[in-house]
Amino acid sequence: MTAFDLLRFEDWTDPVPAAEREVAALLPEDDENRPPVLFVPGLGHGAWAFAEHWLPHAAGRGYPAHTLSPRPGGDLRAQVHDVVQTAAALPRQAVLIGHGVGALVVAHALSRYPARAAVLVAPVLDGWAALGSALRANPAGALPALFGGRLRLSARQLFGSALPAERASEYLSRIAPEPRAELIRRFARPRPVGAPPVLVVGSPDDRVVARKALDRAAAAYGGAPLLFPGMGHDLMLEESWAEPIDAIVDWLTKQL
Amino acid sequence: MHDSPDLGDRRDAVCVVGAGASGLTAVKNLRELGFKVDCYERETAVGGAWNWRHDRSPVYAGAHLISSRPLTEFPDFPMPDTWPDYPHHSQVLSYLERYAAHFGLGEHIWFGTEVVSAVPTGDGGWEVTTQSTGGGSSRTSRYAAVIVANGHNWDPRKPELPGEFRGRVMHAAAYKDPAVLRGRKVLVVGGGNTGCDLAVEAAQQATQVWHSTRRGYWYAPKYVLGRPADQVNDRLLKWRLPLRLRQWLYRRTVRMTTGDLTRFGMPAPDHQPYESHPIVNSQLSYYLGHGRITPVPDVTAFDGPAVELADGRRIEPDLVITATGYRPRFEFLAPELLDLDEHGRPDLHLHAFARRNPTLVVIGLLQPDSGVFPLAHWQSVAAARWLRLRQSDPARAAAVQQKESARPLATWSRRRVVKTERHWFEVDHIDYLRSLESLLNQMEPSS
Ligand SMILES: Cc1cc2nc3c(=O)[nH]c(=O)nc-3n(C[C@H](O)[C@H](O)[C@H](O)COP(=O)(O)OP(=O)(O)OC[C@H]3O[C@@H](n4cnc5c(N)ncnc54)[C@H](O)[C@@H]3O)c2cc1C
Numbered sequence A: 001m002t003a004f005d006l007l008r009f010e011d012w013t014d015p016v017p018a019a020e021r022e023v024a025a026l027l028p029e030d031d032e033n034r035p036p037v038l039f040v041p042g043l044g045h046g047a048w049a050f051a052e053h054w055l056p057h058a059a060g061r062g063y064p065a066h067t068l069s070p071r072p073g074g075d076l077r078a079q080v081h082d083v084v085q086t087a088a089a090l091p092r093q094a095v096l097i098g099h100g101v102g103a104l105v106v107a108h109a110l111s112r113y114p115a116r117a118a119v120l121v122a123p124v125l126d127g128w129a130a131l132g133s134a135l136r137a138n139p140a141g142a143l144p145a146l147f148g149g150r151l152r153l154s155a156r157q158l159f160g161s162a163l164p165a166e167r168a169s170e171y172l173s174r175i176a177p178e179p180r181a182e183l184i185r186r187f188a189r190p191r192p193v194g195a196p197p198v199l200v201v202g203s204p205d206d207r208v209v210a211r212k213a214l215d216r217a218a219a220a221y222g223g224a225p226l227l228f229p230g231m232g233h234d235l236m237l238e239e240s241w242a243e244p245i246d247a248i249v250d251w252l253t254k255q256l
Numbered sequence B: 001m002h003d004s005p006d007l008g009d010r011r012d013a014v015c016v017v018g019a020g021a022s023g024l025t026a027v028k029n030l031r032e033l034g035f036k037v038d039c040y041e042r043e044t045a046v047g048g049a050w051n052w053r054h055d056r057s058p059v060y061a062g063a064h065l066i067s068s069r070p071l072t073e074f075p076d077f078p079m080p081d082t083w084p085d086y087p088h089h090s091q092v093l094s095y096l097e098r099y100a101a102h103f104g105l106g107e108h109i110w111f112g113t114e115v116v117s118a119v120p121t122g123d124g125g126w127e128v129t130t131q132s133t134g135g136g137s138s139r140t141s142r143y144a145a146v147i148v149a150n151g152h153n154w155d156p157r158k159p160e161l162p163g164e165f166r167g168r169v170m171h172a173a174a175y176k177d178p179a180v181l182r183g184r185k186v187l188v189v190g191g192g193n194t195g196c197d198l199a200v201e202a203a204q205q206a207t208q209v210w211h212s213t214r215r216g217y218w219y220a221p222k223y224v225l226g227r228p229a230d231q232v233n234d235r236l237l238k239w240r241l242p243l244r245l246r247q248w249l250y251r252r253t254v255r256m257t258t259g260d261l262t263r264f265g266m267p268a269p270d271h272q273p274y275e276s277h278p279i280v281n282s283q284l285s286y287y288l289g290h291g292r293i294t295p296v297p298d299v300t301a302f303d304g305p306a307v308e309l310a311d312g313r314r315i316e317p318d319l320v321i322t323a324t325g326y327r328p329r330f331e332f333l334a335p336e337l338l339d340l341d342e343h344g345r346p347d348l349h350l351h352a353f354a355r356r357n358p359t360l361v362v363i364g365l366l367q368p369d370s371g372v373f374p375l376a377h378w379q380s381v382a383a384a385r386w387l388r389l390r391q392s393d394p395a396r397a398a399a400v401q402q403k404e405s406a407r408p409l410a411t412w413s414r415r416r417v418v419k420t421e422r423h424w425f426e427v428d429h430i431d432y433l434r435s436l437e438s439l440l441n442q443m444e445p446s447s
């Protein structure tokens, strides 16, 4: 973990330019002063991936729910900037929930914004390991990406077998991953400011993030992962999407 | 909204004086480390200097930041990236209000309550007496520590000039709106950022404008090569260019942008760049060049309708605005607690930590070449971690204190400055943050 980060020459001399941000939000019927949650989608996914189930579900359980699409072509720094900007614009200290590469973005945003809490869902914190898994699970789709070509994800990689094939292929058609070289770099994990509680959620059957990677991620934040066997990488789009989000909301409610 | 705090004993809580930018970040960072906090604010709202509704606010209608947005915002709560490079003072206030709401700071602040005395109890604790500003009741509570964030830009420093003046004299602190300038002959005294802003406002409103400065300065523009000047300056600091080289670059940049102002009758600077608080103003030279501002030397006396100048000239303004700065004031503390000298200048480690009372810290008593908020934030983080370390590991705390007290002044304080009162708290933000970083690292758990 890197320690304090006082000298921010990059931000002072070359601030990230503003960009239009696509944010979807659902507010609960009555405001019970709960912290807002901000869902951050991963590679190739947009706000729609959370708008499908988790956003309305979180709002239904009383949490103001927001989700943000990554800016097109944005590098990691720009994505972190957008998450922090969106969180700081909320009326209260927010909970950050990132999925896949979105969890990497959240892990970095935590060093720039004292979140109320954070949840890393199937987190791709180590790009090399994720690339390795992708090559094993879908060599034909992943190999070209290594040489600057297109990355094609397959339904098998992202979803469990319970998701109807039709729905899987519909989702897949909306996913447009543009992997960036910097995501494959190994980052020194930045230290969160304000010491928020952090939960790692995933599935032992995820073909993008291996069980070992989940354990490592959770251990880095001083815990063990919360596991949902049988589910694929895209937990929020699976048939059993309600289980993980309910567990996350229960955990949140306990933390606050 | 909330019950009154348990009177008397708040022995494990920290008292914060003031809810301006510095007080707010102190409350937030102390809370983040788990401290109980009572913050007292004599005004009825947050924002301090930036709340123009407060009688003591020094901001005027036209005031914009001089430090650009990325160098002014708190490091963990950015201003909206859609805001301009140099936000208006009303935006800065709304930013501070949102900061307070976002982190739920309001419930720890007692508004309309002035701290009238803070006395150490001898066992590291404090007895703090507060009074409601309506002239109401006073009460005394015990605290574990006192964090002073009372600001140093509200008590006008007024020049003493011999003689009587028939026109109106006001300090810049009382200047709010350009309406008072309209159709008048105005003399602005003082070449700080306030004096320069007011000379420019007068140039747009008054019939005649004199600007009196007692020395020449380096007038930096707000933009260099299309970028905010402070952002360009930080590039030089990032490359760790030596001071001499930076001074040379500064002189060249000012020559190529603002130009040579002696041509208009301004005195040449009597010091090198970086030896006085930066003046950032792109419009002053413009109005000098248009003959709307007449530079004049120091004022020596008043004489009925006239003002006498150091060069023997006499001018006859209707209105004199003294933009001669502000004094720090700590009436609720005995002078020795801050090691005040006979001029009222405190001597604090890093301009923050009282040398003799480990549980007394001042936040925001700084004048950096950047925004104040980031420095006040990291001061607060350091203060909170310091207070925590004293509780958890007194031996380590003592060792840190010993090591810190040997830290050479020149590493964190501006060494060579024009020796006037306005430079008491002048710091270079990079040097200063490096010193705070080293202090923070020393206080890390050793594992
Ligand atoms: C015209 C002008 C322009 C400026 N422009 C910039 C700029 O561009 N960038 C920048 O970073 N800084 C600028 N500053 C500096 C400015 O002072 C700081 O930005 C900031 O306001 C400092 O905050 P503070 O909390 O330390 O002090 P303040 O804002 O003065 O707040 C102190 C608070 O403490 C309260 N208080 C004082 N004594 C007591 C007491 N005994 N009991 C209870 N409450 C008390 C006061 O009511 C006040 O609310 C400018 C200053 C001026 C005068």
Ligand SMILES: NC(=O)c1ccc[n+]([C@@H]2O[C@H](COP(=O)([O-])OP(=O)(O)OC[C@H]3O[C@@H](n4cnc5c(N)ncnc54)[C@H](OP(=O)(O)O)[C@@H]3O)[C@@H](O)[C@H]2O)c1
Pocket: B063, B064, B065, B066, B067, B153, B158, B159, B160, B172, B189, B190, B191, B192, B193, B194, B195, B197, B213, B214, B215, B277, B298, B299, B323, B324, B325, B326, B367, B418, B420, B421, B422
């Ligand atoms: N964001 C903005 O636009 C903005 C605007 C205004 C102020 N500020 C900030 O607010 C703070 C205060 O600024 P300020 O301009 O009000 O005060 P200041 O920086 O203290 O400047 C005071 C000026 O008055 C002169 N002066 C002082 N006493 C004098 C005397 N007895 N006779 C003649 N001249 C005298 C000083 O001259 P010497 O140099 O010789 O001492 C100096 O030129 C600064 O940190 C400043 O950067 C920011």
